[in-house]
Amino acid sequence: MNTLGIAVIGTGKMGADHVRRIGDTVGGARVVAVADPDGDRVKAVAARLEGAAAFTDPAAAIAAPGVDAVLIASPGPAHEEAILHALERELPVLCEKPLTPDPEGALRVLEAERRVGRRLVQVGFMRRFDAEYERLKELLDGGGIGRPLFLHCRHRNASSPSFFTSDMLISDSVVHEVDAARWLLGQEVTAVTVFSPAPSSAAPEGLRDPRLVLLETSGGALVDVEIFVNCGFGYQVRCEAVGESGSASIGDGHAMVVQSGGRWGGEITQDFTTRFADAYDRQVRRWVAAAARGRVDGPDAWDGYAAAAVSEAGLAAARSGVRTEVRLVERPELYR
Numbered sequence: 219m220n221t222l223g224i225a226v227i228g229t230g231k232m233g234a235d236h237v238r239r240i241g242d243t244v245g246g247a248r249v250v251a252v253a254d255p256d257g258d259r260v261k262a263v264a265a266r267l268e269g270a271a272a273f274t275d276p277a278a279a280i281a282a283p284g285v286d287a288v289l290i291a292s293p294g295p296a297h298e299e300a301i302l303h304a305l306e307r308e309l310p311v312l313c314e315k316p317l318t319p320d321p322e323g324a325l326r327v328l329e330a331e332r333r334v335g336r337r338l339v340q341v342g343f344m345r346r347f348d349a350e351y352e353r354l355k356e357l358l359d360g361g362g363i364g365r366p367l368f369l370h371c372r373h374r375n376a377s378s379p380s381f382f383t384s385d386m387l388i389s390d391s392v393v394h395e396v397d398a399a400r401w402l403l404g405q406e407v408t409a410v411t412v413f414s415p416a417p418s419s420a421a422p423e424g425l426r427d428p429r430l431v432l433l434e435t436s437g438g439a440l441v442d443v444e445i446f447v448n449c450g451f452g453y454q455v456r457c458e459a460v461g462e463s464g465s466a467s468i469g470d471g472h473a474m475v476v477q478s479g480g481r482w483g484g485e486i487t488q489d490f491t492t493r494f495a496d497a498y499d500r501q502v503r504r505w506v507a508a509a510a511r512g513r514v515d516g517p518d519a520w521d522g523y524a525a526a527a528v529s530e531a532g533l534a535a536a537r538s539g540v541r542t543e544v545r546l547v548e549r550p551e552l553y554r
């Protein structure tokens with residue numbers, strides 16, 4: 219297999235981590251172009267790479283010589299434009315979540331793929347590549363705990379970045395549980411209710427943190443998600459599935475437990491780059507292998523669209539305080 223030339227769009231926390239991963243742990247690929255409007259940042263990332271060109275304009279990076287595929291790690295509102303540039307050139311894409319912040323943008327991506335005539339976009343819902351999530355999926359698919367009734371999910375970040383808004387608790391954070399629930403259950407989310415208790419005193423002024431999001435699914439299951447992005451003590455992503463004949467939980471502990479000095483204890487992972495390190499590696503490795511064959515091997519643009527539609531309903535539910543139904547267009551032939 220020839221080495222896949224990748225353009226990485228956005229070289230902040232995730233983009234820089236993906237650049238490192240492509241160089242260190244993913245075979246068969248090389249970063250040949252990087253883009254970020256922050257000229258100093260993009261130059262610093264390019265300087266650590268051999269033969270990669272630095273751009274402040276994403277479209278120029280996507281059109282650069284040697285680019286066979288595009289990895290997008292810019293903020294959500296910038297994803298659509300970069301994806302459309304890549305699709306014009308029929309290049310495979312791995313786009314960080316959310317595909318787009320709103321369903322309208324996601325529909326334009328579906329339309330662009332329809333014009334190309336094949337699926338080229340994969341969305342960075344990396345939990346699907348996490349070993350614990352994979353085991354839970356296998357258990358549920360095999361009927362190991364009977365028909366699923368509930369997923370109880372906890373999603374806690376130690377702190378949120380300065381640009382985080384109350385909407386982003388839903389569209390940027392809970393969007394992971396939305397995708398995980400759709401994938402684990404093999405069902406669509408049909409309605410959303412959002413509860414916003416008194417904010418934590420540790421939350422930045424004006425941020426509605428924490429929140430409780432209740433998802434209803436097409437198969438009659440209920441998914442409750444506690445989202446708490448300034449919990450202060452670490453990164454925790456847990457999921458307990460309850461079925462008609464059993465229950466199973468994941469995410470309860472990763473680190474070593476130490477017993478010493480009359481006490482026992484362990485560390486709490488501090489952020490997603492550690493907790494999901496293996497999942498990100500496997501996600502990018504599988505994408506590279508599929509992209510080299512012009513295919514997608516993971517959550518696709520339909521999954522990104524469905525998650526965006528649930529986010530839209532979630533944002534409306536958060537504003538109104540009432541249960542809000544999710545509106546989905548009919549699933550196009552390409553994604554069946």
Ligand SMILES: NC(=O)c1ccc[n+]([C@@H]2O[C@H](COP(=O)([O-])OP(=O)(O)OC[C@H]3O[C@@H](n4cnc5c(N)ncnc54)[C@H](O)[C@@H]3O)[C@@H](O)[C@H]2O)c1
Binds near residue numbers: 230233276292
């Ligand atoms: N899968 C995960 O667990 C995970 C974790 C963190 C972030 N993310 C996602 O990754 C993306 C990036 O998040 P981050 O934490 O790295 O943010 P970040 O703020 O650290 O980095 C974003 C970078 O994009 C650049 N940028 C801004 N506008 C741009 C544009 N139009 N084109 C190209 N680059 C642009 C910024 O200058 C910045 O360097 C977001 O979509 C976010 O939701 C995913």
Ligand SMILES: O[C@H]1[C@H](O)[C@@H](O)[C@H](O)[C@@H](O)[C@H]1O
Binds near residue numbers: 375390447
């Ligand atoms: O963008 C990040 C990322 O997606 C993390 O996986 C999630 O835990 C955070 O809440 C979110 O802000």
